[in-house]
Amino acid sequence: MNSQFPQRSPIALQQVPLLVFGAGAISSAEEHLRALGIARPLVVATRSSRSHAERLHPNAIIDAGIHREPTLEDFHRLLQYAQTVAPDAIVGIGGGSALDVAKLLAALADGSQSLAEVWGIGNLAARRLPLVCIPTTSGTGSEVSPNSILLDEAATAKRAVISPHLVPDAAFIDPELTLSVPPHVTAATGLDALTHCVEAYANNFAHPLVDTWALDGIRHIAGHLVAAVQAPDDIEARTHLALGSLYGGLCLGPVNTAAVHALSYPLGSRHHIAHGHANAVLLPHVLRFNASAAPQRYAAIARALGAPEYASAMDSARAGVAHLYRMIEETGLEMRLSALGVAESEIPSLAAEGLAITRLMRNNPRSMTQRDAEFIYRAAFHGREGE
Numbered sequence: 001m002n003s004q005f006p007q008r009s010p011i012a013l014q015q016v017p018l019l020v021f022g023a024g025a026i027s028s029a030e031e032h033l034r035a036l037g038i039a040r041p042l043v044v045a046t047r048s049s050r051s052h053a054e055r056l057h058p059n060a061i062i063d064a065g066i067h068r069e070p071t072l073e074d075f076h077r078l079l080q081y082a083q084t085v086a087p088d089a090i091v092g093i094g095g096g097s098a099l100d101v102a103k104l105l106a107a108l109a110d111g112s113q114s115l116a117e118v119w120g121i122g123n124l125a126a127r128r129l130p131l132v133c134i135p136t137t138s139g140t141g142s143e144v145s146p147n148s149i150l151l152d153e154a155a156t157a158k159r160a161v162i163s164p165h166l167v168p169d170a171a172f173i174d175p176e177l178t179l180s181v182p183p184h185v186t187a188a189t190g191l192d193a194l195t196h197c198v199e200a201y202a203n204n205f206a207h208p209l210v211d212t213w214a215l216d217g218i219r220h221i222a223g224h225l226v227a228a229v230q231a232p233d234d235i236e237a238r239t240h241l242a243l244g245s246l247y248g249g250l251c252l253g254p255v256n257t258a259a260v261h262a263l264s265y266p267l268g269s270r271h272h273i274a275h276g277h278a279n280a281v282l283l284p285h286v287l288r289f290n291a292s293a294a295p296q297r298y299a300a301i302a303r304a305l306g307a308p309e310y311a312s313a314m315d316s317a318r319a320g321v322a323h324l325y326r327m328i329e330e331t332g333l334e335m336r337l338s339a340l341g342v343a344e345s346e347i348p349s350l351a352a353e354g355l356a357i358t359r360l361m362r363n364n365p366r367s368m369t370q371r372d373a374e375f376i377y378r379a380a381f382h383g384r385e386g387e
């Protein structure tokens with residue numbers, strides 16, 4: 001982990017063929033759909049993105065039914081709808097929830113595979129429908145990633161489909177669409193994006209090709225998150241967050257996340273704590289735990305966060321954690337799991353559930369025991385800044 005090139009096997013970068021970034025990019029999405037000759041796109045939207053969805057195409061079939069982190073039921077309802085209306089393209093516009101559903105829909109609408117067949121990594125055979133994604137929050141980076149996450153309510157677990165076929169054909173990132181995002185959602189989604197960057201940089205599979213995105217993403221988000229929370233119409237701050245979110249999304253395919261995401265999933269599936277908020281609560285505690293496994297890497301993260309630097313990498317890493325903790329507090333997010341509906345008696349089972357997500361835990365620079373994971377949840381339960 002401390003060497004400059006910790007990952008020696010080849011790295012694959014599966015990119016969105018067309019990426020348009022900047023204020024007004026949504027107009028390019030309209031033009032793109034027209035140029036492709038799309039006649040009847042199905043647009044998966046959220047209630048708050050409906051007005052943007054309406055301008056995308058004169059014959060757009062809009063479903064604005066996604067209003068939470070999507071469940072299997074949400075997906076199956078939309079799959080049935082898609083099979084009835086037979087669109088010639090799928091567009092996702094909204095937060096990560098709408099985009100994740102749109103991506104899976106584009107891959108499974110032709111009925112050649114069922115959802116049950118494609119869970120996990122690399123099980124999707126193909127995607128026939130064109131897929132366009134337009135994020136309206138700065139967080140998941142789903143518009144450029146090969147991941148879709150759904151909530152399996154029966155199993156109380158988040159489940160993932162990961163496949164190069166889920167990378168959209170085109171992504172249009174327009175920071176102006178994020179101006180109406182309320183402060184607490186700006187904070188939670190921004191911290192999700194920050195976590196993507198941090199967990200990609202401090203990762204057993206970290207790679208110099210991705211490190212650049214990760215560190216730059218940290219700088220963009222840490223430098224402007226509080227400003228965007230405090231002044232939602234600050235387009236400059238919004239643009240930095242959108243860039244940070246994009247960089248975080250670009251890290252997800254080739255490297256992906258680690259322990260913060262693994263431990264946050266049970267908080268989302270059991271207590272419906274928003275994904276970014278759950279990550280924010282855990283991030284400083286996991287960083288403190290991980291720091292000794294890769295002090296140089298965590299010192300570089302601390303620098304990118306804007307923390308003061310010390311002669312020893314470990315001291316710098318610790319300063320980074322303290323700096324991060326204060327920054328998250330400044331966004332106003334509740335940092336104590338005890339105040340978010342979690343009972344202390346749940347900690348052992350939360351820890352076991354998080355540790356079982358081995359596809360992410362294997363990426364974590366320091367291996368984690370049940371006892372370690374419980375310690376992290378306990379620190380987050382009390383919201384302690386740490387010793």
Ligand SMILES: [Fe+2]
Binds near residue numbers: 196275
């Ligand atoms: Fe995330």
